[in-house]
Amino acid sequence: AQSVTQPDIHITVSEGASLELRCNYSYGATPYLFWYVQSPGQGLQLLLKYFSGDTLVQGIKGFEAEFKRSQSSFNLRKPSVHWSDAAEYFCAVGHYYGGATNKLIFGTGTLLAVQP
Amino acid sequence: EPEVTQTPSHQVTQMGQEVILRCVPISNHLYFYWYRQILGQKVEFLVSFYNNEISEKSEIFDDQFSVERPDGSNFTLKIRSTKLEDSAMYFCARGQGENTGELFFGEGSRLTVL
Numbered sequence: 227a228q229s230v231t232q233p234d235i236h237i238t239v240s241e242g243a244s245l246e247l248r249c250n251y252s253y254g255a256t257p258y259l260f261w262y263v264q265s266p267g268q269g270l271q272l273l274l275k276y277f278s279g280d281t282l283v284q285g286i287k288g289f290e291a292e293f294k295r296s297q298s299s300f301n302l303r304k305p306s307v308h309w310s311d312a313a314e315y316f317c318a319v320g321h322y323y324g325g326a327t328n329k330l331i332f333g334t335g336t337l338l339a340v341q342p
Numbered sequence: 343e344p345e346v347t348q349t350p351s352h353q354v355t356q357m358g359q360e361v362i363l364r365c366v367p368i369s370n371h372l373y374f375y376w377y378r379q380i381l382g383q384k385v386e387f388l389v390s391f392y393n394n395e396i397s398e399k400s401e402i403f404d405d406q407f408s409v410e411r412p413d414g415s416n417f418t419l420k421i422r423s424t425k426l427e428d429s430a431m432y433f434c435a436r437g438q439g440e441n442t443g444e445l446f447f448g449e450g451s452r453l454t455v456l
Contacts (some may be wrong), residue, residue, distance in 0.1 A: 269433060269449035270385070299410065316385060326400055329398060330377075332385040
């Protein structure tokens with residue numbers, strides 16, 4: 227069965243420091259992978275996605291993620307965190323049915339706090 | 343401006359009451375989804391809706407849940423007889439025109455069942 231694991235429930239970093247949020251997935255085929263961000267009281271905003279091709283993908287707000295098939299990982303990174311990045315981050319794998327539906331399976335999320 | 347607008351943003355209801363949550367996509371798309379997030383838990387898939395029919399539903403989506411798109415625009419989720427455990431944030435999402443995989447979520451409707 228498909229699943230997504232985000233091992234870090236809560237991470238605190240200092241503003242300006244680098245960030246890496248971990249994500250591991252279990253999926254039988256080539257996965258579609260996503261990172262979403264949820265600010266307090268807001269919906270889920272797509273940060274970036276991986277479908278195929280270059281394994282290092284760039285997203286919005288200066289985020290990037292690297293797909294590593296050998297490690298079944300899709301970790302999210304940012305070289306310098308800003309206070310506005312404080313939010314909850316969700317990794318998701320897409321189960322694509324080829325035109326009828328696409329079900330996203332989410333991880334439990336990582337709550338990021340940013341210290342001044 | 344959000345891709346998807348959801349109403350109400352917050353609803354409080356008594357157990358056993360019917361609730362209807364609404365979703366209005368800005369663009370005309372065929373793929374729609376409902377997800378829910380119980381407080382402190384992961385976002386869970388409920389149902390997908392394609393070309394005015396349910397294409398897949400999860401185990402959570404039992405007989406007390408229904409979806410429809412009655413006027414070709416609004417996409418609704420109805421809970422017939424709410425239970426305490428239905429308290430959650432409910433997210434509507436739409437897919438891309440060719441269903442490339444990414445979903446665009448609304449800001450959610452928080453349902454509190456007392």
